[in-house]
Amino acid sequence: MQPAETFGGGCVVGDALLAGRYQLKQLVGRGGMGEVWEAFDERLGRTVAVKVVSLLAGGGSAAGELRARFLREARITAALQHPCIVAVHDLGEAVTAEGSAPFLVMEFLRGQGLETVVRRGPVPGQEAARWGAQICDALAEAHAGGVLHRDIKPANVFITANGGVKVLDFGIARAADPAGAGELLTRTGTVVGTAAYMAPEQARGRPEERSDLYAVGCLLFELLTGSLPFSAPDALGYLTAHLNDTPPTPSSVLPGLPAAWDELVLRLLEKEPGRRYASAAELAAELRGLYGSAGAAVPAPRTPTVVDAGGSPARPSPGATTASVPEPPPPPGLTRRSALGWGAGVLTLGAAGTAAALYLTEEPDKGPVAWSQNIGDAQKLDRNHPTSVVSGGRWYIASGDAPVMVHAFDAARGARLWKATLSGQNWNADGSPQFAVVGHAAIVKSKVKEEQSPWLDAFDTADGRRLWRHELDSQTWDMHRPASLVIVAGDRSVAGLDPRSGKDRWRFLTDTPGGALCVGDLVVSGDTALSARTGKTAWQQSGFSANGRLAHALGKFLLFYEAGTKATDLVCRSAHTGDVVWRTPFNAAEERAGSAERSWQAVISGTTIFLPLAAGDRRRPTAVDAATGKVKWTYDGPYRRASDYGDDGSVKQIEGVQGVLGVEGGFVVPTGKGTVCLNANDGRQRWRTSDEGAQLIGKHVLFTTPRERMFTQWRHTRIVDARTGSEVWTGDFDTGLATLPQSTDGRVFIADMDGKLWALRI
Template identity: 50%
Template structure:
């Protein structure tokens, strides 16, 4: 591991964890020769005057926090700034604790009331000390509470959340609000952007609920679902989840979870007194103290004017997900479902950033069709197929496939059927399986010899096309029944193009739906994986003088309409070696790369006639391919990415973002990926979604991972999978 020393003093030894704001490392203080913990605050990394002002404000407020001296607050030894690949960023040096996080405790299940009361009292005492000093925590959750080896508790990140929040002083680091906190524990008023002292008490109520029952008061598939629940759903009584809890615990926890702050305890000190008494088993069944709020059983109002605490003030309308987003909850920092997946968002909150997210262990890629999201995953090296509801992300079904995915191939969806290609566990053969997309029921399976050269779905006919040895056959995707077979000796290679299957070395084209011969041409030697249908013709790579030509043929007769050199170098002989022809075509315009001696600049042709339409004379990177989008082409240029209109080559827009590594297109949008970008000591992937016509940014986010899958889209939803296995449905 590369060695990092901060401020010429703190040697980073090993990472201890990460969160929404940064990374925590075990380190060694070389001056005092003692172990310490160092937190590097990544959200304030960067350059420029605004970032410098934000860091200065953070350091001022963090010094106030460091002045807090309390046995239940982690001690801050030092503050400083570190130079990282993304610029200068603050770091804090704290005491190194021995023990375990409270999140590790709750993962093992509920704790008894005595421990919950004791730990809750310690958290309250820490909150009381900080609130008296005017410091809010705003992210109380099990992961920010540490149980020491002696059994006490220490609250972590005290005040750092507030200090790192630019909105606390009216400044902005991005164009959005910067809502700090974790959705599973966030008070309603904090979700609206107005945290106060009793917001910390609400979060503590969520923690106590989880300690007593083994689960938080609300569960949801994504961050927006959690916030919506906190704003409008009635929490269950703890005893309704974990039988045997006393009424006193119900009263205390549900009072903390009241929607309106004034219905909760007035201070952390008052709550600490209550918890101390609850820690005494003899006090656990005492009557409610005078003036305490009465809380109704789930779903039923209390008898004495406490309905407001459950339903909110009279006249307040219900809050739905769209209201939440329009009301300023365009989250800049998300902890997805309270878990570890992180997504940093930019862009206006009115864009409704995330429809849902769901972590699926081993998820690699996704396809969407017919209102469902189908996810290819891996579990212990074996392939797993998942079906999710596209609108909500709720799981519909899953199927274990008892073997690994075949390299480069996962799944396809056609006519309500999901087709998969995997290897058997002993790698003796491959196997094609078909599943009903709605139910997940397996419809059929067919072994495929390792000598099989191709397995494809022909979308116009819905047939599965397989080439095995020197024969090629078409199968019904739904039933697995054979529809036709062709002896493709001596080579067995084929290319799908429009309604046709073109056979390498035979000069023959057959209808993919029936296997009937359409025509034979002795001058045809198709190459690549897929051709492209264009009006009444087909585009296909063929052997030529270049040695690879792009050829446009009449689909009815096979006659060549035009031919042009495409590339001078012979590609490697494997599936995927040729660029998809559809990435060269926008409408009826075909954009060709430069070819030595014949074409010195990217040149657009009329796809139907082969006549030149325009040439791109601006700067570009000749080694990076262009990609078609709706109505245009995106080309790499020294200053960023430029989009040219397909009709006349005029510049539609220029995106000046540096280091874009990949461009994908879906519908009328262009997706720009900046992969493996380093943030502090980690790798990130930035994804930006632009309107293909005018280049306006519709969505932007940075994923806490070095890999994000190509997009799948359906209407206004774009689905991607990050390298950590989280599936994100982005509302654009």
């Protein structure tokens, strides 16, 4: 073989002559494995396609071994002669700037890739059946020869000018016969393929013939609906979905599809291979049965297969340079540290063809992504104020407008437990909770029409069975979790309802209209505090009236917003008697600025209260002792100024910091150029980061940063330990987060706006 001309990047240049016979004319395409060129075979006088696999370029014994294995395996696939499989005419090696690289000479095809067709949207069912049947014809021939494809996807299927199918890229296929293990390119325990189409057993390193049929199921789903059965921001998410998630029916994504398609596709997407079609030939017959004109089976030619003998197998050039094999990067969305956290689970995420290929050595569920799940029904979570609750080993999400849907998932495994649908819309105008879980009941508030009163609907957390329905009229509601009660407050009464039956456990009659605050062991209505468990009066303070719906219990003290001499005061009262212990001016804009709105925990850490806004004589963010109200320290560092929004739409900057988070032993403060964590006792810096946009999730802090490159937008997400600031997880999401993250039992639960649910190990 005559060496080809080279240039930086390891690819050959036009007009190069490979093996003394293949004249390269023009570049047709470039992918993760290398380049495809239109070339002219000078010996046989025909146009061919030449694929230079630069992925395997390099020198040294290890690189030579990989190339030798690839060439041996490619010769196996070259023996596959079928009208629906692209023909491989010759094999050889080319010299590139990176070293010697294999190349394949194939028949030159005219038409368009199926990937291009899919981008235009769903295709008619008859066309999907015809193409799918021909793909299966090709697979049947390959499987009969002991070869698995392992990477069926639109990018590896070509639609010729006459409408026929050609299956491409058997270059990463492997011999299915275990006796041929010594001929494999990939090492023991390694899986190659594209995560978005990968069967569960293939992800575990045990591919078989029916693994290719699973990929056909994903491809058919995409042809019929224009989208994949699962969506994920990276390969890890796809693998988790294939291993754990229940796929939707095609007709739920594109209404109107015949039920036969749902049955066929869902059978192909069964997690257990034995529940799929028995063979590619059986599936091809089934597809042709859907439409009488889908076309007859394409027979394989029964003539001997001969690889063109004109170009003898080439050997690496003696002058080829020796290069060490670089360590592959970790999977997208993971730092090197978090990738190593997978232990033996993931070695690397590389490229195969034009898509990602995942290499695994053990079960994928040992990684940082415990599971991911589509919420289903093509429902997105980017609107209508979705609410998420993790309780009792389950993850509940309520979202949507007409209908409102409540979803329940197993928090450990991600399996869907049940779904309840209400015809109304989300309703939160009076400040009451929209959705809550208390006492083994999931309770959601909805409203059928604007002019009607909202309703409370309670569902059994175990099976989604409706327990009761209650009309709220002009009432507000809340839940008292320690007492396991639903608290409903009207104009003349406050009642504690049993969450399972909806019946009164107690009812308190009052002449003071207004809502009710659940704080500590009490329910406060007007100037009276009631025992949450019995409804009996605990104390009454004449003239006492809390502003808004926010209160907090701190040991033997209660904190309220109350009317002050000039504006609003923060008042500390005795939980036992209701007597005032201390009070301090408090800027009412704090409720609008964010911290108090996110709960009292945002400005409390241990026995320290952080007052972020200027009020009275206080001009800087100040920390006070919860028991006495005395100043402990003042923050004099940089901070992001808070904004106050007037009723007329005006915006003004006010003295003080917006977006404080109280964490274990400290306070997280945005500085305008990052975030700093201050020690709760003395205000000294504990850690600092350049990230902004902090959210509290248990003992961790989550940061999300919007990023953009060209036309692609995503959110970079980091989770750090609240005490030390050390990173425990990082990843990317295609969209923003739809709900505040939840944390329990060493996992973080995140819902993104596309309707994807993520359970992350931290």
